[in-house]
Amino acid sequence: MGFNTTAIHGGFIDQEKKAVNYPIYLSSTFAQPDVEHEGEYCYSRGNNPTRASVEKLAADIEGAKHGIATSSGMAATSLVFELLNKGEKVLINDNVYGGTWRFVSNLFEKRGVEYEIVNNFNDYDFDKVDENVKMVFIETPSNPLLEVTDIRKVADAAHKKGILVVVDNTFMTAYLQKPLDLGADIVEYSATKYYGGHSDILAGLVILNDDELFTRLKFINNTLGGILSPIDSFLLQRGIKTLGVRLDRHLSNALKIAEYLEGIDATEEVYYPGLKSHKGYELQKKQANGAGAVISFKFNENSYDLDKFVSKLKLFSFAVSLGGVESLICRPSTMTHESYAKELQEKIGITPNLIRLSVGIEDVEDLIKDLDDAFNYSRK
Ligand SMILES: Cc1ncc(COP(=O)(O)O)c(C=O)c1O
Structure with a gap:
């Protein structure tokens, strides 16, 4: 079955009433068959039919065995980090979502968990890793600089050392990239973004094939809640259900906007792996079916006024987040990635003039006009 068919027909089917949408079971608890046995559902923290349905659907579109739906993307990341024990270490790429960095830089120390920031996993020498390295955590393309990591190469090298490979696939979704097929052990999402797609919920997903690991994660999630x-x-x-069709539109809009941004003097550099000029272009093409719809660029502050630019935009809301039908714009250094110390931001390239767009599915001519009007208005 094709992706869209699975997305629409996957999950559970309502056998009783034949509703085409699987119902919402608003019940915290479920009556049990007898004193000796536990029914399929017992208490909604552990299992709930509506949640189980979306967990199956998310696993189905990934071509995976298991899914766990969490209360947010950070709850999914936290759950995965629970696999790390005291004394163990995680390798993490140097630009990841700011909340992930906030977790790593604030909560690991008291847990006795170590981390190492990796500038470029593509030429990282896994032969030299410490024995206590137990996990590699990658975002590709990364947030906010859209750097591309070779998942297959990293997974092969990491597995030789018995290291678990986790990919935050939020920017891509299963429609564009399947990390498990490329050798990763766990894929996780902020489903708040493209999966939800309408900026109206917070949600997270953890998807995997390994039965034992799944049982452990399920136990931990039921325990943490x-x-x-x-x-x-x-x-x-x-x-x-509409992920595939939305993404087709996100992608075509994003490419046109990236090309527009690349051709004007209001930007100094444009980061989008769908542009031939991007250093990860070939790799992105090899391991994914598209470049996504997040674009970052360096705003030319010598000739343009950032404040005026942002205030003039009508269609791009100045807001954090991404992946919804509407277009958003943000400044990572003071918004999504403010948890990075200033020196680290500078070192990585998250400068104050770095701007990130989440390109929505509006008519692209209107989006380009909105940007163009705002750039013209802000010219010094
Ligand atoms: C790549 C990535 N991972 C994880 C998260 C965290 O997700 P949530 O905001 O749903 O907790 C985000 C949020 O922006 C993100 O962009």
Whole structure:
């Protein structure tokens, strides 16, 4: 079955009433068959039919065995980080979502977990890794600089050392990139973004094939309680059904906007792996079916006024987040990535004039006009 068919027909089917949408089970608890046995559902923190349906759907579109739906993307990341024990170490690429960095830089120390920031995994020498390295955590393309990591290469090298490979696939979704097929062990998402697709829920997903690891993660999630509510599970399922068609439009809009940005003097550099000028272009083409719809660029502050530019935009809302139908614009250094120390931001390239766009599915001519009007208005 094709991706869109699976997205629309995957998950559970309502056998009883034949509703085409699997119902919302708003019940915290479920009556049990007898004193000796536990029914399929017991208590909604552990399992809920609506959540189980979207978990199956998310696993189906990934071509995977197991899915766990969490209360946010950070709950998914936190769940995965629970696999790290005291004394163990994770390798993480140097630009990741700011909340992930906030977790790593603030909560690992008291847990006795170590981390190493890797500038470029593509030429990282896994032969020299410490014995306590147990996990590699990658975002590709990375947030906010859109750097591309070779998942297959990293997974092969890491597995030789018995290291677990986790990919935050939020920017790509299963429609564009399948990290498990490229050798990763766990794929996770902020489903708040493209999966939900309408900026109306927070959700996270952890997807994997390994039965033992799944049982462990499921146990931990039931213990910690960061689960997705039945209503949000329903909305997430609804969002996933249109993921493919939305992304087709996101992608074509994003490429046109990236090309537009590359051709004007208001930008100094444009970061989008769908542009031939991007250093990860070939690799992105090899391992994914598209470049996504997040574009970053360096704003030319010598000739243009950033404040005036942002205030003039009508269609791009000045807001964090991404992956919704509407276009957004943000400044990572003071917004999504403010948890990075200033020196680290500078070192990585998250400068104050770095701007990130989440390109929505509006008419692209209107989006380009909106940007063009704002650039013209802000010219010094
Ligand atoms: C790549 C990535 N991973 C994880 C997260 C965290 O997700 P959430 O905001 O749903 O907790 C985000 C949020 O922006 C993100 O962009």
